[in-house]
Amino acid sequence: MLYLAQVHKNEFLEQYQLRLLARQETDDLWAIIPEEAFILLGKGNTMCEKLLVLVELSPTGDIERLEDATNWVLYLVRAYLSTGITPDFLQEEAERAEHWRQALTLQNQDLARRSLELEARREQIQALEESLKKDRNSFHKEERAES
Numbered sequence: 001m002l003y004l005a006q007v008h009k010n011e012f013l014e015q016y017q018l019r020l021l022a023r024q025e026t027d028d029l030w031a032i033i034p035e036e037a038f039i040l041l042g043k044g045n046t047m048c049e050k051l052l053v054l055v056e057l058s059p060t061g062d063i064e065r066l067e068d069a070t071n072w073v074l075y076l077v078r079a080y081l082s083t084g085i086t087p088d089f090l091q092e093e094a095e096r097a098e099h100w101r102q103a104l105t106l107q108n109q110d111l112a113r114r115s116l117e118l119e120a121r122r123e124q125i126q127a128l129e130e131s132l133k134k135d136r137n138s139f140h141k142e143e144r145a146e147s
Contacts, residue, residue: 001059004030004069007051008038016041018055039063 005018020037022030039061041047052069080086 001057003055003057005053005055007047007049009049015043016045016047
């Protein structure tokens with residue numbers, strides 16, 4: 001699993017560690033890790049303090065890949081922040097989409113109601129037509145009987 005982490009020096013153990021900041025859930029979704037979670041890098045591994053890194057961990061928690069996150073952060077800036085896509089903008093778009101969804105649901109319900117009303121009216125017209133046919137047939141039978 002892929003994580004965004006920051007390098008810290010553990011003064012007590014005199015070695016560097018990674019503080020996990022966020023976890024990739026899907027290609028386009030990351031979750032912030034609210035609690036402090038650290039992974040020791042082991043003695044002999046020296047890195048710049050406060051450096052942001054992308055770290056891929058195995059299911060057992062072993063580091064499989066570790067890379068500087070600079071290019072990834074720059075990609076995010078280019079892809080989202082340089083075009084004005086901010087969290088507020090995304091929230092507004094999500095709210096607009098929700099309003100559209102609700103409006104479409106109401107329109108769909110209205111159309112379904114109208115369709116049911118039309119079907120009921122069609123059935124009433126058919127019943128009236130049948131009744132008229134019966135009345136007409138009865139009338140013609142009575143005319144013939146009188147003649």
